[in-house]
Amino acid sequence: MSFNRIDRISEEIKKELSEIIRELKDPRIPEMTSVVLVDVTRDLRYAKAYISVMGDKEQQNNAIAGLKSAAGFIRKEVGKRVQLRYIPEFTFILDESIEHGAHIAKLLHNISTAEGESVEHDTKSTG
Helix, strand or coil: CHHHHHHHHHHHHHHHHHHHHHHCCCCCCCCCEEEEEEEECCCCCEEEEEEEECCCHHHHHHHHHHHHHCHHHHHHHHHHHCCCCCCCEEEEEECCHHHHHHHHHHHHHHHHHHHHHHHHHHHHHHC
C-alpha cells in the first residue's frame, strides 16, 4: 500500500518539477527540457529526476549543470507547492530514452524502406 503512496508522490513531484523547470530563467536550460520520471525514495529524503533535453551533448550537459546549480531553489519551490513532511533532495540524471527511441524508429523506417525498394525491384525484374 505504501508503494502506491510513493508512486503518487513521485507523480505529483514530477508535475511540479516540470512547471518549475519551465519557469527557470537559466539560459543553459533550453525550452525543450522535460521531466521523464521522478523516483522518490521510500523515506522521501532523496529523489532522482530523469531529465530529457533535446539538443546536442553540450546543450544536454549544460542543462543538467544548470539544474544542479538551481537544485536548492527547485527544492524550495517544490516544498511550497507539495505539502510533505520532508522535501527530497534532487539528483538530476540525463535521460536519453526518447533520443534512443527516435534513433530506433529511424532505423526501423530505413529497414522498411529498403525492404520496400527490394520488393519493388524483385517484382520489376520478374514481371
